[in-house]
Amino acid sequence: xxxxxxxxxxxxxxxxxxxxxxxxxxxxxxxxxxxxxxxxxxxxxxxxxxxxxxxxxxxxxxxxxx
Amino acid sequence: xxxxxxxxxxxxxxxxxxxxxxxxxxxxxxxxxxxxxxxxxxxxxxxxxxxxxxxxxxxxxxxxxxxxxxxxxxxxxxxxxxxxxxxxxxxxxxxxxxxxxxxxxxxxxxxxxxxxxxxxxxxxxxxxxxxxxxxxxxxxxxxxxxxxxxxxxxxxxxxxxxxxxxxxxxxxxxxxxxxxxxxxxxxxxxxxxxxxxxxxxxxxxxxxxxxxxxxxxxxxxxxxxxxxxxxxxxxxxxxxxxxxxxxxxxxxxxxxxxxxxxxxxxxxxxxxxxxxxxxxxxxx
Numbered sequence: 001x002x003x004x005x006x007x008x009x010x011x012x013x014x015x016x017x018x019x020x021x022x023x024x025x026x027x028x029x030x031x032x033x034x035x036x037x038x039x040x041x042x043x044x045x046x047x048x049x050x051x052x053x054x055x056x057x058x059x060x061x062x063x064x065x066x
Numbered sequence: 067x068x069x070x071x072x073x074x075x076x077x078x079x080x081x082x083x084x085x086x087x088x089x090x091x092x093x094x095x096x097x098x099x100x101x102x103x104x105x106x107x108x109x110x111x112x113x114x115x116x117x118x119x120x121x122x123x124x125x126x127x128x129x130x131x132x133x134x135x136x137x138x139x140x141x142x143x144x145x146x147x148x149x150x151x152x153x154x155x156x157x158x159x160x161x162x163x164x165x166x167x168x169x170x171x172x173x174x175x176x177x178x179x180x181x182x183x184x185x186x187x188x189x190x191x192x193x194x195x196x197x198x199x200x201x202x203x204x205x206x207x208x209x210x211x212x213x214x215x216x217x218x219x220x221x222x223x224x225x226x227x228x229x230x231x232x233x234x235x236x237x238x239x240x241x242x243x244x245x246x247x248x249x250x251x252x253x254x255x256x257x258x259x260x261x262x263x264x265x266x267x268x269x270x271x272x273x274x275x276x277x278x279x280x281x282x283x284x285x286x287x288x289x290x291x292x293x294x295x296x297x298x299x300x301x302x303x304x305x306x307x308x309x310x311x312x313x314x315x316x317x318x319x320x321x322x323x324x325x326x327x328x329x330x331x332x333x334x335x336x337x338x339x340x341x342x343x344x345x346x347x348x349x350x
Contacts, residue, residue: 006124006125007124025125027125030134030136031136031169031172031173032125032169032172033122033166033168033169033172034168035161035165038161040161040164040165040168042168043168043171043172058165060122060123060124060165060169061122061123061125061169062120062121062122062123062135062136062148062166062170063098063120063121063122063123063135064096064097064098064100064106064121064135065096065097065098065119065121065149065151066096066097066098066099066119066121066151066242066243066294066296066297
């Protein structure tokens with residue numbers, strides 16, 4: 001199924017959870033915060049939150065800033 | 067780094083208290099714009115800071131992975147203050163603040179409940195949007211955040227932000243990254259007076275515009291509780307040496323403020339006694 005990940009179209013397996021997506025991207029061992037359709041999905045809910053076709057997913061981390 | 071600068075006296079006269087936390091260093095330093103991550107690490111070390119700011123950005127999924135900030139930041143040493151830089155409305159700032167909290171909770175850093183709130187009004191000046199700033203402050207305070215709020219140096223805006231529940235108001239000395247220092251000392255003094263009226267321990271931090279160490283010392287001499295800076299160190303010719311200078315300027319400025327300056331006088335007052343002088347003194 002197609003989602004929009006960090007502003008780009010992204011193909012992922014149907015019924016993927018947020019945790020599945022993070023695993024697929026190889027980011028499971030690092031801190032990353034996730035928003036689905038502008039709403040935060042906390043780490044405790046990464047397993048249980050199932051993504052849907054067309055979901056807008058933001059996956060963010062910390063970078064240098066002032 | 068010369069050892070002579072790292073003396074044991076190089077600590078603040080009294081700690082900076084923000085909410086329920088206390089810091090020996092009154093300097094908050096940003097982690098952006100250093101030529102290399104190693105340089106950032108050394109500059110933060112030289113600055114003596116205990117609080118560093120960071121930004122929240124998309125994972126670079128489609129680019130070659132660069133070095134990660136987190137590999138160079140000792141999370142046991144620094145309280146990390148996530149910012150909402152790049153947000154131009156309250157809604158986005160609230161989203162970014164929540165994402166920052168989520169990241170710092172995952173990392174187990176005490177900065178998780180904090181946010182350096184920036185709601186910008188304009189891309190060129192990066193001046194704050196006073197309305198959006200207030201909206202976001204109210205929302206984030208309701209959501210349990212300690213809001214450290216970037217503000218203009220307008221004393222009334224600063225007061226409204228405090229009234230909205232901000233833990234600290236952080237008026238700008240001059241535009242972000244401009245290096246112009248404190249353009250309107252009068253406004254900073256008025257911010258301090260209004261924000262601390264009946265609440266002398268309310269923390270007011272001068273944020274943005276620092277160009278050199280004397281700007282930091284001046285902010286502290288005016289009575290600010292701390293200074294937040296980034297570009298002045300990151301883009302100095304020698305960031306590590308400038309970080310050292312900023313550390314000492316913070317301490318010097320605060321001690322100068324606490325010590326109490328002399329009154330300015332029109333005429334000279336000799337430090338050496340006239341009495342007993344063997345020289346010719348005009349008029350005597």
